[in-house]
Amino acid sequence: GAVVSQHPSWVICKSGTSVKIECRSLDFQATTMFWYRQFPKQSLMLMATSNEGSKATYEQGVEKDKFLINHASLTLSTLTVTSAHPEDSSFYICSARDGGGARDTQYFGPGTRLTVL
Amino acid sequence: AQTVTQSQPEMSVQEAETVTLSCTYDTSESNYYLFWYKQPPSRQMILVIRQEAYKQQNATENRFSVNFQKAAKSFSLKISDSQLGDTAMYFCAFMKDTGNQFYFGTGTSLTVIP
Numbered sequence: 302g303a304v305v306s307q308h309p310s311w312v313i314c315k316s317g318t319s320v321k322i323e324c325r326s327l328d329f330q331a332t333t334m335f336w337y338r339q340f341p342k343q344s345l346m347l348m349a350t351s352n353e354g355s356k357a358t359y360e361q362g363v364e365k366d367k368f369l370i371n372h373a374s375l376t377l378s379t380l381t382v383t384s385a386h387p388e389d390s391s392f393y394i395c396s397a398r399d400g401g402g403a404r405d406t407q408y409f410g411p412g413t414r415l416t417v418l
Numbered sequence: 419a420q421t422v423t424q425s426q427p428e429m430s431v432q433e434a435e436t437v438t439l440s441c442t443y444d445t446s447e448s449n450y451y452l453f454w455y456k457q458p459p460s461r462q463m464i465l466v467i468r469q470e471a472y473k474q475q476n477a478t479e480n481r482f483s484v485n486f487q488k489a490a491k492s493f494s495l496k497i498s499d500s501q502l503g504d505t506a507m508y509f510c511a512f513m514k515d516t517g518n519q520f521y522f523g524t525g526t527s528l529t530v531i532p
Contacts, residue, residue, distance in 0.1 A: 333518050335518070335520065339461075342527075343524075343525075344509060344522045344523065344524045344525050345463075345509070345520075345522050347519070347520065350518060350519070392461060394461075394463065396463070396520075398518055406451070406453065406465065406468055406513075407513075407520060408465070409455075409462065409463035409464075411460070411461070411462045412461050412462065412463075
């Protein structure tokens, strides 16, 4: 199946710093990528939809100036958590839509655990 | 708006037995996709099975099969011959045909007991 990677897999940072998370589709082109946030023992919450070459679409309640998303190429999207605070600590998961062929589905990255001290 | 409901927060099953996880959804769309994803302790989301709403035939993938009842808006997952590696959180998900939005259920934590 299609492979999506995320880097880093975990990161610890000090409050006030910015953290960048990369999401790559390794064997397919993804015109659309998605960023989710997951709290312990809860479901995935969609944060934003990232389309290659255009601005991301954010879900209601998600601060676009705090969670900067860039989808610069068909295989790479980045999420930057700016001026991170302890409440931003969470598990962040990206997914990439493989719309090619007859199987339109999303493949998920392994996730990034962010801890803000 | 679309909603996905998983009414079983936790379930357990004996190894080698069969278990069924339930999922219902609400939508006004006529065509869409339904999925079951598995999230083991590693937290990697793994696609288990996929169903196109326009197909009447239930999807199957080895030990995994679904019972798709479009009129009832029900999409249950049956796991046969349960294995210890099936222990995970299972999420039901809905995707509109014309859009990219995924809607997830709240998940069912499945434990396979040796």
